[in-house]
Amino acid sequence: xxxxxxxxxxxxxxxxxxxxxxxxxxxxGVTIIGxxxxxxxxxKIFRPIKVNLLIPITYLAFWAFLLIFSLYSEPxxxxxxxxxxxxxxxxxxxxxxxxxxxxCVNRLIESMTxxxxxxxxxxxxQEGVAEEE
Numbered sequence: 001x002x003x004x005x006x007x008x009x010x011x012x013x014x015x016x017x018x019x020x021x022x023x024x025x026x027x028x029g030v031t032i033i034g035x036x037x038x039x040x041x042x043x044k045i046f047r048p049i050k051v052n053l054l055i056p057i058t059y060l061a062f063w064a065f066l067l068i069f070s071l072y073s074e075p076x077x078x079x080x081x082x083x084x085x086x087x088x089x090x091x092x093x094x095x096x097x098x099x100x101x102x103x104c105v106n107r108l109i110e111s112m113t114x115x116x117x118x119x120x121x122x123x124x125x126q127e128g129v130a131e132e133e
Contacts, residue, residue, distance in 0.1 A: 002087075015077070022070055022081040029063040032056045 036056055038045070071078050095109060117123040 018074065018077045019081045019084060022078050023085055025063065025067060025070070026081070026085070029060065029067065032060055032063065036060075 036053065039053060094105075101109075114123075
């Protein structure tokens, strides 16, 4: 989010759309790869929707072509898109991977979460707290 705000202040909207579209296509491809890996490694788990594997494999072929073409035609845009994705890695390690955090870090994360929920109007009701009328 912070990187997006900086890009919007510095660049134009067309550039931001290019960064985000590359990120989206990259995430779609990784999701389809995950689907294929799960179908291969865990074939017996429940799936509400099951499609022929030819469909995701065909999608991946087109996806790889588009991704390689994007990397070839606009390497700077793709590189910045990858950097934007990688800004989430420290957030993952601080928020999810690091389990035994000091109390001050937990308080900071909780306050940032609360602030973000209020900013975006997505505050979820907590258990045991009476709702105001």
